[in-house]
Amino acid sequence: MKIAVTAASGQLGSSIVNALVKQIGTANVVALARTPEKAQGLGVEIRPGDYNSLTTLERSLIGVDTVLLVSGMDAPDKRIEQHRNVINAAKNSGVKKIVYTSVQGAEHDTAFSPVIQSNRQTEEDIKSSGLDWVIGRNGIYIEPDVEYIESYKKAGNVSNCAGQGRCAYTNREELAYAYAKMLLEDKHQGHTYNLHGELLTQAQLVDHLNHAFGLSLRFIALTYEQYKADRVAELGDFIGTVIAGIYQGIAQGALENESHYAQAAGRPHQTWQDYFARLN
Secondary structure (H helix, E strand, O other), rough: OOOOOOOOOOOOHHHHHHHHHHHHHOOOOEEOOOOHHHHHOOOOOEEEOOOOOHHHHHHHOOOOOOEEEEEOOOHHHEEEEEEEHHHHHHHHHOOEEEEEEEEEOOOOOOOOOOHHHHHHHHHHHHHHHOOEEEEEEEEEHHHHHHHHHHHHHHHHHEOOOOOOOOEEEEHHHHHHHHHHHHHOOHHOOOOEOOOEEEEEHHHHHEEEEEEEEOOOOOEEEEHHHHHHHHHHHHHHHHHHHHHHHHHHHOOOOOOOOOOOHHHOOOOOOHHHHHHHHHOO
């Protein structure tokens, strides 16, 4: 079986490539990347994989049995057509199975909802493609909070608009392990899985950060408008608004979902105590 992973130069895509290599070695893993040079360090065959080029994708998927479609990062309306290029290229090139990295979140009434809606449309496109399929709906990455720790130190707090909402957090290493299983095992076909670990409030997340880094941060609850203005000022209008919308959804309970991680991965998700203990 030859498995192709799209967006393989990105953080999630490269993690999935590495997880597959651990399971089946390098010979049967193909990495697709819009800029192939950026994926050279993965140690597997690299092929071009620009989501905007159907013909390029068709050529790169020849001889592939299963493809992992990593959700794109473009604007929501563009993502739908880009993902359709991957789906159609898979069909045209003889791929039998597609696995998609979708995402959890509020489908309506938040600034993140257009992204969620575009992901749901891709899910429907995959289900109607005629290919065998598996869909993972990723929780929210916990790594950015860890990577942002110096900024939290300077501020003395973690501030956002999530309120008391419980969030379905995960990390890329755990996602990669689950996706490798979903790609390799036939029993997952036709399933949609919520992929995350233990639900956390922001106050609980801050407790973990404090324990791991020896800090005494506080959580400060902002309004959506306050947090959006803060994120847009730092990250720009598009990304800032999307980030604010994610936390808006957390406050509304849209990320308080049942986890199917154990069914997908064949083992429980790593505990947050274990994850943060490794950071010491």
